[in-house]
Amino acid sequence: MARVLAIESSCDETACAVVDGLRVRSSVVASQIEVHAPFGGVVPELASRHHLDSLAPVIRAAIEQAGLEPTKLGAQLDALAVTDSPGLVGALLVGVQAARGLALATGLPLFGVHHMEGHLFSAFIADDSTASEPEPFAPHLALLVSGGHTELVEVHGLGRYELLGATRDDAAGEAFDKVAKLLGLSYPGGPIIDRLAAEGDPSAVAFPRAMLRSKDFDFSFAGLKTAVAVHLEREGQPRSRAELADLCASFQAAVVDVLVAKTCAARRARGCERVHVVGGVAANAGLRARFDDAAAREGFRLVTAPLRYCGDNAAMIAAAAAAHVAEGRAPRVVVQSSVALDEARATP
Ligand code: KG4
Ligand code: ZN
Numbered sequence: 001m002a003r004v005l006a007i008e009s010s011c012d013e014t015a016c017a018v019v020d021g022l023r024v025r026s027s028v029v030a031s032q033i034e035v036h037a038p039f040g041g042v043v044p045e046l047a048s049r050h051h052l053d054s055l056a057p058v059i060r061a062a063i064e065q066a067g068l069e070p071t072k073l074g075a076q077l078d079a080l081a082v083t084d085s086p087g088l089v090g091a092l093l094v095g096v097q098a099a100r101g102l103a104l105a106t107g108l109p110l111f112g113v114h115h116m117e118g119h120l121f122s123a124f125i126a127d128d129s130t131a132s133e134p135e136p137f138a139p140h141l142a143l144l145v146s147g148g149h150t151e152l153v154e155v156h157g158l159g160r161y162e163l164l165g166a167t168r169d170d171a172a173g174e175a176f177d178k179v180a181k182l183l184g185l186s187y188p189g190g191p192i193i194d195r196l197a198a199e200g201d202p203s204a205v206a207f208p209r210a211m212l213r214s215k216d217f218d219f220s221f222a223g224l225k226t227a228v229a230v231h232l233e234r235e236g237q238p239r240s241r242a243e244l245a246d247l248c249a250s251f252q253a254a255v256v257d258v259l260v261a262k263t264c265a266a267r268r269a270r271g272c273e274r275v276h277v278v279g280g281v282a283a284n285a286g287l288r289a290r291f292d293d294a295a296a297r298e299g300f301r302l303v304t305a306p307l308r309y310c311g312d313n314a315a316m317i318a319a320a321a322a323a324h325v326a327e328g329r330a331p332r333v334v335v336q337s338s339v340a341l342d343e344a345r346a347t348p
Contacts, residue, residue, distance in 0.1 A: 002078040002325035005066075005102075006318030007059065009095030010087025010115045011147065012042045014054040017314035018066035018077075021322050022134055024127050026065035027308075027315040030054040033188065040181040048090035055098050062314070074106035081321030083314075084112030085336040086148070092335050100333075111321040112333035115312075116341045119144050119278045120155065121323070122305040122316040135303060137323070141272035143263045144341075145287075146279035146312075147173035147188070150259075152217045152266050153341055155276075158323055163342040164266050165217025172255055173281045175221035179228050179251050183244065184237065193248045194284050200242070200249030205231060207254040209261075217266045224254055252286050260290045267300060274301040283310040 001021035008015040012035070017027040032050045036042045060070070068076050082099035084092060096112075103110040120142055124134045137158060144151040150167040170178065173190055180189020207227050210220040228251055238244040267275055277291055282305050295302035309316055 002322040003076070004079050004081050004111075004318040004322045004325065005062065005073070005077055006081035006083075006113070006314045006321055007055070007095045007099050008083045008115075008118070008312055008314040008317045009051045009055065009091050010083045011091060011312060012036055012047050013312040014051050014058050015312060015314035016055075016059045016062035017318045018062055018068065019125065019315055019318040019322055021326070022121075022124050022126060022319050024125050024315045024319075025067070026062045027313055028058050028062045028065065029311075029313050030058050037187045040187050041177060042088070044088045044090055047088055048094055051091055051094040055094060059098070059102075073102070074108060077106070077108055079111055079321060079325045079331070080106070080108045081111040081113050081318055082333065083115045083118060083317050084333045085114055086338045087115055089335065089337045092337075096333060096335055109331040110333060111324055111329070111331045112335075113317045113320045114339070114341055115317075116144050116149060116151065116153075117161070117320045118316040119146065119305075120153070120276070121319040122278050122309040122313070123276045123303045125306075125309060125315050125319045135274065135301075139272065140274040140276050140303075141263070141267050141270060142276045142278060143259060143282075144279050145172045145259060145277070145281035147171060147177065149279065150219050150221070151341065152263060154266075154270055154272065158327060159329075161341045163340055164270070165219065165262065166340070167219040167221060169220050169222035170225060172219070172221055172259060173279070175225050175255060176281065178225050182225075182229055182232060183247065188280075190281060190284065193252055194286065196245045196248035197252040197286055198249075200245030200247070202249040202253035204246035205250040207231075207250055209254055209257050212258055212261055217262055219258060219262060221255065224251070252284070256284070256287050256290050259287060260294055263291075264294055264298060267298075272300070274303065276303045276305075278305045278310065280311045283307050
């Protein structure tokens with residue numbers, strides 16, 4: 001089992017973690033939510049600058065919480081890892097340069113990890129050594145739903161990922177954040193809409209379910225965002241909390257309907273017996289409940305990432321790297337702002 005220290009800085013979370021294989025020894029995340037909230041979204045330049053400020057204390061805390069000696073990392077760890085793609089390039093570079101510095105100082109090999117491969121591993125990691133034995137990594141079908149991605153990936157093995165479908169425009173999390181902004185709610189909008197939706201009526205407003213009946217496994221959420229904007233133009237902003245909750249519930253139901261239906265269709269087409277739901281949007285209570293129902297109805301095994309590891313963190317990055325270390329993969333780091341998971345391993 002490889003012991004790995006990883007750094008994650010692809011977007012607006014500065015994170016560092018230490019794992020033993022799939023077991024998390026420490027996971028420290030410094031969120032920049034307060035920095036970006038006034039702008040209603042992530043400002044790349046501010047993200048890079050804040051990563052620079054936060055990274056050293058975050059790394060120090062992760063080393064300390066894992067019970068490691070800062071001066072003996074070379075002997076106490078097997079490898080270092082860093083998210084190298086995809087993400088905001090300036091933000092990625094801060095993490096990558098810090099990781100290269102650590103590699104130079106310790107002599108440890110440095111593995112670049114695809115951010116979405118990290119999210120795949122978020123469904124396997126555990127804080128507790130007494131946790132039950134995790135499922136085998138493959139085969140499974142993964143729905144990756146985050147602020148930057150919405151992808152259906154069939155996982156055939158480590159590094160063997162087949163992209164079945166993806167969003168053609170906005171990611172699901174991006175739709176939550178943009179609709180929250182239209183409603184005058186804070187950033188990130190996902191958790192706020194999720195809470196309000198629990199109080200509302202999902203059938204109050206009939207929003208479109210884009211591409212629900214298309215034969216492929218692609219998604220589209222930009223039209224739904226426009227439908228909310230058009231509704232607000234016509235009806236004005238909600239006049240009460242109850243009206244706001246109804247709007248949130250109706251919007252969320254439209255997103256969840258499409259995510260669940262498309263995932264189930266892909267599962268049936270591919271004959272997958274296990275479905276994983278990972279990424280920031282996997283924290284959504286409505287989505288989790290609907291997947292629970294679908295799993296019970298269709299008889300498949302459902303694995304959702306623990307809430308603590310749905311959002312960006314470095315433990316999932318370290319766990320992915322540990323799996324590659326165990327397989328004897330050669331370390332390499334390739335920074336790219338956008339690259340699909342199925343292309344990532346083919347890049348020389
Ligand atoms: O995976 P993540 O932390 O970062 C990316 O890789 O993008 O995902 C962040 C996204 C944001 O768009 C946020 O609004 C959304 O996940 N999110 C949620 C919830 N919690 C976070 N969306 C819906 N419901 C939630 N409870
Ligand atoms: Zn992410």
